[in-house]
Amino acid sequence: MTDLSPNSRDLLAAARAELTPDPAALERGRRRLAAATATAAVGGAAAARAASGGKVAALGLGVAAAVAIAVVAAPPWTRGRRTSAPAPAVAPAVPEAAPPAVAPSAGTAPALAPTTPAVPAVPELPAIDLADIVLESPRPRPPRPASASASSPSAAPLPPAADLPADPPTTSPPVAVDPLTRELAHLRAARTALRAGDPGAAEAALTSYRAEFAAGQLAEEAGALAVEVRCAAGDPAGAERARATFLRRWPTSTARARVLGLCPGR
Amino acid sequence: MAAPTHPTMLTATLPSAPAAAAAPALTVAEVYDRHAAMVFRALRALGVPPANLDDAVQDVFIVVHRRLGEFEGRAALTTWLFAIARRVAADHRRRRPAGTQPLAAIAEVADAGVSPERAVAQAQAARAVLAILDTLDPEQREVFVLMELEQLAAPAVAEIVGAPLNTVYSRLRLARQRFEQGVARRAAARAREESP
Numbered sequence: 001m002t003d004l005s006p007n008s009r010d011l012l013a014a015a016r017a018e019l020t021p022d023p024a025a026l027e028r029g030r031r032r033l034a035a036a037t038a039t040a041a042v043g044g045a046a047a048a049r050a051a052s053g054g055k056v057a058a059l060g061l062g063v064a065a066a067v068a069i070a071v072v073a074a075p076p077w078t079r080g081r082r083t084s085a086p087a088p089a090v091a092p093a094v095p096e097a098a099p100p101a102v103a104p105s106a107g108t109a110p111a112l113a114p115t116t117p118a119v120p121a122v123p124e125l126p127a128i129d130l131a132d133i134v135l136e137s138p139r140p141r142p143p144r145p146a147s148a149s150a151s152s153p154s155a156a157p158l159p160p161a162a163d164l165p166a167d168p169p170t171t172s173p174p175v176a177v178d179p180l181t182r183e184l185a186h187l188r189a190a191r192t193a194l195r196a197g198d199p200g201a202a203e204a205a206l207t208s209y210r211a212e213f214a215a216g217q218l219a220e221e222a223g224a225l226a227v228e229v230r231c232a233a234g235d236p237a238g239a240e241r242a243r244a245t246f247l248r249r250w251p252t253s254t255a256r257a258r259v260l261g262l263c264p265g266r
Numbered sequence: 267m268a269a270p271t272h273p274t275m276l277t278a279t280l281p282s283a284p285a286a287a288a289a290p291a292l293t294v295a296e297v298y299d300r301h302a303a304m305v306f307r308a309l310r311a312l313g314v315p316p317a318n319l320d321d322a323v324q325d326v327f328i329v330v331h332r333r334l335g336e337f338e339g340r341a342a343l344t345t346w347l348f349a350i351a352r353r354v355a356a357d358h359r360r361r362r363p364a365g366t367q368p369l370a371a372i373a374e375v376a377d378a379g380v381s382p383e384r385a386v387a388q389a390q391a392a393r394a395v396l397a398i399l400d401t402l403d404p405e406q407r408e409v410f411v412l413m414e415l416e417q418l419a420a421p422a423v424a425e426i427v428g429a430p431l432n433t434v435y436s437r438l439r440l441a442r443q444r445f446e447q448g449v450a451r452r453a454a455a456r457a458r459e460e461s462p
Contacts, residue, residue: 004414004442008449014391016415021306029306029323033298036324037331 183209183218190225199233220246224255231263239263294331301344302327304416305351311399311411312355325354342422349426352408359404398448402441409434410441 004012021029186209193201206229209222216222223246230239239262246259253259292300305326306319314322329350337346395415399407408427412418413434418426424434 002439002442005446005449007453008446011391011395011449012414014388015311015395016307018388018392019307019310019415020303025306025320026302029302029320029327030295030298032320032324033327033331034295036328037294 179213180217183213183216186212187218187221187225190222190229194225194229194232197232199229202229203233220250220253220255223249224253224259227259227262236263292334294327294334297330297334297343297347298327301347304344305347308348308351308411308416309355309358311396311415312352312359312408313400313404314355314358318358322351322354322358325357326350329354345418345422345426348412348416348418348422352426356404394449394452398445398452401448402444403437405429406437406441406444409437410445413438414442414445 186205190202190205190209193199193205202225206222206226209216209218213219223242226242227239227246230236230242243259243262246253247256250256302323305323309319309322309326310316326347330347337343399411402410405427409423412423412426413420420431420434420438424431427434429437
């Protein structure tokens, strides 16, 4: 096979150096990850409570994490089981860079101990637009815990499939869409309608979501979205009610500041 | 900028269950500290625009956070990370708004210790490489980035992209041809600019 020319190799080497992030970018990512994983742990606990009959929905970046799992299906070298946070044991590798060392956690969660904030003081994070997250085509997975979603996944029609990206060609047999995927589809439809300037359609999508998932895993995001929809509809009173409901149900939500900032000048 | 470690040296052989107790466990934070630079770089080279880069990196490590306990260790940890990064990059590329200029900005200049001239040269090189990569077929691009930029071995790349080894080599050959053509075009353009 023809090798690359020296010119090309030089160009690649220079580009490689340029594309390698500086320490500030790495630290920024590290802080974001610490905050996200801390919140994810909270979300996981909330999901567990919901699974046991509670009404608390998992949200924040915990949901983002769950969604990320949907985005990136398990590679073939992962086991089929799902675990939320037992300590992952991986033999250490040679570090590429030498950023400040992190003391391994002796606990059970994948820890970011030095910078992990206390749970109540969840740092304000950029809003994660769940409706923007692209899902992989569903793949066979181990069955989820029966009560992971409190609602039937088959009650209401999904929003238009056109809202979802085209799935890559696959030879896998079709499988049922899991509840989280369906929840996300509803919220994606609402978000898309909102962006298209159609709060009515967004409201309809949220209504559909609530009808199907009374205590869904993304209820918190749906609650925040409801405030946005009311604002977009020019209904400040409705937005205020939705905001009050949201803050009552999720007083420590990572989306709190975002929700409080909606309908400016109200 | 320190010379990056060859990624294939970053193999983290996962311990079998009995050995796991003896081996020091890696947390997701440690995985981040060891491999984030590689993930940042790969995501950019795979077409994630600078504006989305932080989000994409976070997406990768959120997946790591949730799935690290499931990682069996049949492949190198870096291979697994690349596999995740590849899919996250594809997702971010799909979501890139029409008209977005992927080359509008280059990530922060990597190292303050680099001379200004060299920093400019590196930035120009990165722009050129990314522009050429944008002309490649996505499958060729992946293979080229993983093998030529990240220096992964072909079998690892085959595992990451889920293609036979021969296919990987075929994509690499085509990508190299396209890349050389791009470099030649760039050189010709620069020669024209410099000619009186």
